[in-house]
Amino acid sequence: MSQKTILIVDDDPDVRLGLHLRLKANHYDVIFAADGMASIAEARKHIPDLIILDLGLPAGDGFSVMERLKANDSLALIPVIVLSARDRAANMDRVLKAGAKAFLQKPVDNAQLLSVIRQVLGEKQYTPAVVHDLGDV
Amino acid sequence: MTETTIQVLVVEDNAGDARLLREMFSKERPDSFELTHLLRMSEALIHLAKGGVDIVLLDMGLPDGHGVDTVRRAHAAAPGVPLIVLTGLEDEVLAAEAMKEGAQDYLIKGQIENRALPRALRHAIERHRMQTETDLIRANQMQFKDEFLSHVSHELRSPLTAIYQFVTILLDKLAGELNVEQRRYLEIVLRNVQQLESMINDLLEVTRVQAGKLTIELQCASLSDPIVYAVNTLQGTATAKEITLSSDIERQLPLVCADPTRIRQILIILVDNAIKFTPAGGEVKVQARRFEEDSGYLVVEVSDTGCGIGPEMTQRIFEHLYQVTDPGTAGRKGLGLGLHISKELVTRQGGTIWVSSQPQKGSHFFFTLPIFSVASWIGQMLSQENKSGDTIALITVEMGSRDGWLSPDVRREMSIVARTLVQQCLRPDTDVLLPNMNSASVRELFFVVAYTQEHGAEVISERIRRQFEKSEHLQPANVTFSFSHSFLEPISREAYKSMEAFVGYVAADVQDRINIMYSQRSV
Numbered sequence: 001m002s003q004k005t006i007l008i009v010d011d012d013p014d015v016r017l018g019l020h021l022r023l024k025a026n027h028y029d030v031i032f033a034a035d036g037m038a039s040i041a042e043a044r045k046h047i048p049d050l051i052i053l054d055l056g057l058p059a060g061d062g063f064s065v066m067e068r069l070k071a072n073d074s075l076a077l078i079p080v081i082v083l084s085a086r087d088r089a090a091n092m093d094r095v096l097k098a099g100a101k102a103f104l105q106k107p108v109d110n111a112q113l114l115s116v117i118r119q120v121l122g123e124k125q126y127t128p129a130v131v132h133d134l135g136d137v
Numbered sequence: 138m139t140e141t142t143i144q145v146l147v148v149e150d151n152a153g154d155a156r157l158l159r160e161m162f163s164k165e166r167p168d169s170f171e172l173t174h175l176l177r178m179s180e181a182l183i184h185l186a187k188g189g190v191d192i193v194l195l196d197m198g199l200p201d202g203h204g205v206d207t208v209r210r211a212h213a214a215a216p217g218v219p220l221i222v223l224t225g226l227e228d229e230v231l232a233a234e235a236m237k238e239g240a241q242d243y244l245i246k247g248q249i250e251n252r253a254l255p256r257a258l259r260h261a262i263e264r265h266r267m268q269t270e271t272d273l274i275r276a277n278q279m280q281f282k283d284e285f286l287s288h289v290s291h292e293l294r295s296p297l298t299a300i301y302q303f304v305t306i307l308l309d310k311l312a313g314e315l316n317v318e319q320r321r322y323l324e325i326v327l328r329n330v331q332q333l334e335s336m337i338n339d340l341l342e343v344t345r346v347q348a349g350k351l352t353i354e355l356q357c358a359s360l361s362d363p364i365v366y367a368v369n370t371l372q373g374t375a376t377a378k379e380i381t382l383s384s385d386i387e388r389q390l391p392l393v394c395a396d397p398t399r400i401r402q403i404l405i406i407l408v409d410n411a412i413k414f415t416p417a418g419g420e421v422k423v424q425a426r427r428f429e430e431d432s433g434y435l436v437v438e439v440s441d442t443g444c445g446i447g448p449e450m451t452q453r454i455f456e457h458l459y460q461v462t463d464p465g466t467a468g469r470k471g472l473g474l475g476l477h478i479s480k481e482l483v484t485r486q487g488g489t490i491w492v493s494s495q496p497q498k499g500s501h502f503f504f505t506l507p508i509f510s511v512a513s514w515i516g517q518m519l520s521q522e523n524k525s526g527d528t529i530a531l532i533t534v535e536m537g538s539r540d541g542w543l544s545p546d547v548r549r550e551m552s553i554v555a556r557t558l559v560q561q562c563l564r565p566d567t568d569v570l571l572p573n574m575n576s577a578s579v580r581e582l583f584f585v586v587a588y589t590q591e592h593g594a595e596v597i598s599e600r601i602r603r604q605f606e607k608s609e610h611l612q613p614a615n616v617t618f619s620f621s622h623s624f625l626e627p628i629s630r631e632a633y634k635s636m637e638a639f640v641g642y643v644a645a646d647v648q649d650r651i652n653i654m655y656s657q658r659s660v
């Protein structure tokens with residue numbers, strides 16, 4: 001089975017690298033975009049299996065990215081997980097309306113992130129051997 | 138003082154008193170005050186509603202208004218207008234009450250010195266203006282503080298994310314092997330990251346408490362799940378401090394009507410505090426049992442063998458930002474927000490929280506939560522008059538998803554939206570939406586108990602279906618709904634000794650049907 005490709009859209013290079021290492025260790029191929037405009041271009045070029053999307057982005061925020069994905073037939077079906085530091089309570093509603101599959105708040109617990117990714121990708125659940133979680137988030 | 142004429146509204150039914158008042162202004166410059174004299178409260182309220190009044194002189198014994206109530210009504214009609222009450226010699230107590238209701242001052246009839254009245258009016262206006270200004274500044278400051286806190290908390294989360302990511306990358310050996318010492322130090326970093334994260338969450342939670350935005354979703358929940366969760370989560374912290382952490386849950390405890398995530402949150406705060414204030418070798422214990430003083434409640438006790446709290450502190454520790462400052466309790470104590478948040482959470486779920494403690498002998502924190510019973514939800518509805526002969530229906534709405542899966546937070550969110558919509562479709566006196574009855578179930582089910590005619594259940598289902606279809610909130614998440622209903626055996630309440638027995642019978646039947654529904658859906 002070929003590896004699934006995940007597009008990470010985040011303007012923070014540290015977060016991008018951190019996610020890259022974590023996802024690579026869990027056997028995903030990872031591609032990146034640092035702003036809204038680039039994210040659409042990358043999505044077109046690679047047609048990823050999943051997009052992990054920040055909300056606060058230069059050149060088109062997360063909401064406008066989701067709008068543009070939806071408007072494009074070949075991209076509309078790619079599932080999106082929003083990963084943002086913004087307040088859950090205040091943004092949850094809007095994020096779901098925009099079509100995201102889940103809203104994860106930064107800093108997200110590793111186990112939770114991987115579990116949601118697997119569920120969205122429709123993969124079988126398993127508990128990773130070592131996961132240092134963040135406690136009650 | 139201003140040059141413009143001060144518009145005075147005098148509300149006084151006694152012509153003699155009114156004349157005396159008028160005379161007191163005779164020595165003032167003619168354009169400094171303009172008096173409008175009215176005899177009735179009703180006229181005064183109409184006049185106040187028109188605006189343009191700078192101050193009200195109000196008699197507290199009018200034909201259509203008495204005592205403090207007149208102050209309240211005048212205040213409600215024109216909240217921004219200062220008010221002085223006129224009272225008799227015997228009524229100083231009443232006057233004091235009027236001040237509490239927002240009157241600026243009071244004057245005793247027959248004791249008003251010459252020229253004192255105009256001066257009192259000017260003072261009252263000035264005082265009122267300053268008060269309004271201070272209130273406005275304070276409100277602005279509070280709002281600014283809340284916005285600032287919220288902003289800062291979110292900004293702090295981004296760097297915290299990177300620290301967490303890379304510490305765990307090292308700990309999980311994604312960047313190579315670690316020696317024992319390196320591992321130990323990284324675990325210290327991780328523990329502190331977790332502490333920082335929980336402080337940020339507390340800060341945000343407090344701003345929510347103050348803005349009245351704390352969400353609580355009451356449901357039928359088990360107490361033991363959150364207790365086991367909290368004890369497991371904090372076991373590592375306790376062991377690191379050489380503290381024994383254990384739980385003791387009475388067997389076969391009934392379920393409570395509460396929000397399980399919020400119970401978890403309260404327990405984490407209480408147990409974490411207990412560990413913090415207990416020295417090495419000590420013990421922290423979580424117990425849950427039936428509440429002896431009120432059979433409608435369960436009580437949870439978190440006890441420790443720590444430094445304890447003096448009796449004078451037992452109330453204050455639940456206050457905002459309060460911290461014990463005893464030098465004997467060295468080390469970091471957090472932000473002092475936890476107990477304040479706990480109190481808010483317990484109270485909002487219908488319980489109470491308190492502490493009993495003696496210095497050096499440890500503390501016992503207690504909180505209660507109401508026991509869940511279908512009877513308490515449908516009792517009111519069943520006791521409505523003129524309903525005998527009607528049937529009782531149990532309507533079930535099942536939430537599903539078109540692509541088979543909903544993330545837990547999406548499910549929670551959708552469930553809240555759907556619940557609100559269902560509630561809007563119900564008749565207030567005859568239909569009841571039960572809380573979530575089984576949060577562990579893989580399916581989200583909503584139950585409505587309706588006191589209705591035979592075809593009524595279909596009408597209600599149809600109404601709910603249309604609401605769901607119209608709702609733009611439910612569309613994008615691929616949520617689907619299916620409806621079903623069943624009728625309870627025709628029962629007449631006359632067949633029961635008491636209303637209580639009747640409600641008990643219906644509640645038991647409803648509960649049975651719900652249990653069957655869940656067991657059919659368990660995988």
